Amino acid sequence: MQGENVIILDVRTPEETAQGKIDEAVEINWFDATSAAQIKALDKDKTYLVYCKSGGRSGKCVRMMSDAGFENLYNLDGGYQAWAKAKQ
Numbered sequence: 689m690q691g692e693n694v695i696i697l698d699v700r701t702p703e704e705t706a707q708g709k710i711d712e713a714v715e716i717n718w719f720d721a722t723s724a725a726q727i728k729a730l731d732k733d734k735t736y737l738v739y740c741k742s743g744g745r746s747g748k749c750v751r752m753m754s755d756a757g758f759e760n761l762y763n764l765d766g767g768y769q770a771w772a773k774a775k776q
Contacts, residue, residue, distance in 0.1 A: 695730070697738045699723070699749050700768065704741060708772060718745045728756050739764035739771065 696710050699718040709715070716726050718740065727749065730736070736758065740746040743766055750763045764771060 691735070693733070694735045694737065697727075697730075697736050697746075697749070698768075699738060699740045699745050704768075709768070710739070710771065713739075718749060724752065727753060730758075732756075732758050735760035735762070737762045737764060740767050742767040742769055 696713040698705055698709050698713040698715045700709075700715075701717050701719060702715070705713075705715050716723050720726075730753075736750075736753065738746040738749050738753070738761065740749075743763060746763045746767060750761045753761055
């Protein structure tokens with residue numbers, strides 16, 4: 689999760705991220721009307737670790753990013769819920 693070319697991408701809503709998030713994560717609300725444009729504008733040369741609450745939205749986001757030409761993509765299995773549980 690660390691490295692200068694690694695971006696952690698949180699695609700949850702602001703209400704969800706207010707309850708906690710992974711440090712240094714870039715927030716783009718998947719449900720926002722401009723989310724697709726925001727995501728497609730990201731640097732395709734970076735590695736993206738994408739997560740949401742449980743993995744559904746982030747899975748869709750990873751597929752969309754792949755279709756847009758992004759190559760280094762990872763979906764956090766189980767989403768933020770699994771990550772937070774593992775950190776306890």
